[in-house]
Amino acid sequence: MVRGRISRLSVRDVRFPTSLGGHGADAMHTDPDYSAAYVVIETDAEDGIKGCGITFTLGKGTEVVVCAVNALAHHVLNKDLKDIVGDFRGFYRQLTSDGQLRWIGPEKGVVHLATAAVLNAVWDLWAKQEGKPVWKLLVDMDPRMLVSCIDFRYITDVLTEEDALEKQMLAQGYPAYTTSCAWLGYSDDTLKQLCAQALKDGWTRFKVKVGADLQDDMRRCQIIRDMIGPEKTLMMDANQRWDVPEAVEWMSKLAKFKPLWIEEPTSPDDILGHATISKALVPLGIGIATGEQCHNRVIFKQLLQAKALQFLQIDSCRLGSVNENLSVLLMAKKFEIPVCPHAGGVGLCELVQHLIIFDYISVSASLENRVCEYVDHLHEHFKYPVMIQRASYMPPKDPGYSTEMKEESVKKHQYPDGEVWKKLLPAQEN
Numbered sequence: 001m002v003r004g005r006i007s008r009l010s011v012r013d014v015r016f017p018t019s020l021g022g023h024g025a026d027a028m029h030t031d032p033d034y035s036a037a038y039v040v041i042e043t044d045a046e047d048g049i050k051g052c053g054i055t056f057t058l059g060k061g062t063e064v065v066v067c068a069v070n071a072l073a074h075h076v077l078n079k080d081l082k083d084i085v086g087d088f089r090g091f092y093r094q095l096t097s098d099g100q101l102r103w104i105g106p107e108k109g110v111v112h113l114a115t116a117a118v119l120n121a122v123w124d125l126w127a128k129q130e131g132k133p134v135w136k137l138l139v140d141m142d143p144r145m146l147v148s149c150i151d152f153r154y155i156t157d158v159l160t161e162e163d164a165l166e167k168q169m170l171a172q173g174y175p176a177y178t179t180s181c182a183w184l185g186y187s188d189d190t191l192k193q194l195c196a197q198a199l200k201d202g203w204t205r206f207k208v209k210v211g212a213d214l215q216d217d218m219r220r221c222q223i224i225r226d227m228i229g230p231e232k233t234l235m236m237d238a239n240q241r242w243d244v245p246e247a248v249e250w251m252s253k254l255a256k257f258k259p260l261w262i263e264e265p266t267s268p269d270d271i272l273g274h275a276t277i278s279k280a281l282v283p284l285g286i287g288i289a290t291g292e293q294c295h296n297r298v299i300f301k302q303l304l305q306a307k308a309l310q311f312l313q314i315d316s317c318r319l320g321s322v323n324e325n326l327s328v329l330l331m332a333k334k335f336e337i338p339v340c341p342h343a344g345g346v347g348l349c350e351l352v353q354h355l356i357i358f359d360y361i362s363v364s365a366s367l368e369n370r371v372c373e374y375v376d377h378l379h380e381h382f383k384y385p386v387m388i389q390r391a392s393y394m395p396p397k398d399p400g401y402s403t404e405m406k407e408e409s410v411k412k413h414q415y416p417d418g419e420v421w422k423k424l425l426p427a428q429e430n
């Protein structure tokens with residue numbers, strides 16, 4: 001039973017100095033500090049249960065997202081949780097249609113990241129109160145209730161409420177791939193060492209960052225292919241580095257390493273550009289994957305309509321939380337495009353596992369061509385970290401959205417006053 005009125009919302013700027021080790025680096029984000037705007041909501045109920053939500057950011061960007069969360073807070077404060085989830089579509093729309101904040105969106109950019117952080121906290125609170133992990137809350141939910149969480153505005157030309165109800169259907173771990181061996185910030189030795197260890201741990205699918213320098217890419221891809229052999233799966237990720245013709249040309253050269261997909265070959269807003277690249281590369285056996293910087297369900301709709309992608313990468317913090325992700329999962333099902341979520345960031349693996357397990361049980365009912373990203377960073381800071389066994393995500397059992405961080409970690413990494421930053425900042429200023 002949902003209970004309580006939201007009595008407090010706090011948001012903190014939490015940053016991990018991952019750039020120091022080159023973790024997370026790609027062709028466009030060369031010094032990423034994995035960070036989160038960390039939202040905690042409390043209620044006046046006596047159970048003391050708190051909802052924790054994050055959105056993933058990089059370093060200084062967190063400051064801006066924190067401001068946006070504060071600007072949205074009045075929509076949540078003093079609301080009954082029962083009223084929020086009883087009309088979740090209405091609540092989602094209230095947040096995304098705020099007459100003043102919508103101007104700096106709408107439903108994209110900083111305000112949308114902030115919306116995700118707030119709504120992720122609401123989902124965590126709701127699931128904790130029900131004593132279920134979010135994926136189970138979704139799986140058990142009456143289909144009408146589930147569909148009532150989705151805002152269908154702008155997508156009814158491809159997916160209506162009735163349609164969505166039909167797509168509903170009613171399992172061991174969910175297959176994963178690793179990105180952690182081949183960040184662009186790693187030396188060849190580190191790459192070899194991490195790859196050897198990953199093979200020992202049972203990984204069979206690997207993603208490599210490309211796009212900054214062709215010769216460098218050729219060398220690194222050769223190293224990985226030699227190590228993993230011809231049968232295992234290799235994905236490539238350019239993080240938006242190329243123009244359209246450049247993407248086709250570059251990937252034609254990397255085609256010999258047999259990548260399953262090239263991810264974010266160009267601007268995430270260029271739907272027709274993705275379609276052009278897809279047309280050129282599919283005959284070479286290379287699919288297009290994109291989505292980690294896809295603003296909202298409307299852009300996903302158009303990517304699907306334009307046949308611009310073969311693998312759809314939802315992101316638990318870029319879209320408006322579970323609500324908007326549900327609409328994208330259902331559209332992907334309609335267009336028969338496999339969903340392979342993005343998880344390269346802090347906390348994203350924790351969140352997205354719920355969505356993908358729900359997708360498998362209730363929507364796609366298939367593992368064909370489906371695999372969820374895994375990065376082996378910063379899980380130790382979460383109270384309920386992901387569990388990987390034999391290169392698969394094991395379904396989380398703890399109530400909530402797995403978003404709660406350890407208080408000690410938050411304190412240490414809070415920017416700029418946490419212990420970690422107090423030590424680092426004077427050194428960085430020198």
Ligand SMILES: C[C@H](O)[C@@H](O)[C@@H](O)[C@H](O)C(=O)O
Nearest residue numbers: 024025026029032179344345
């Ligand atoms: C800056 C980040 O690490 C990105 O490089 C990362 O999210 C990446 O695109 C991924 O696919 O995991």
Ligand SMILES: [Mg+2]
Nearest residue numbers: 237263264292
């Ligand atoms: Mg990526």
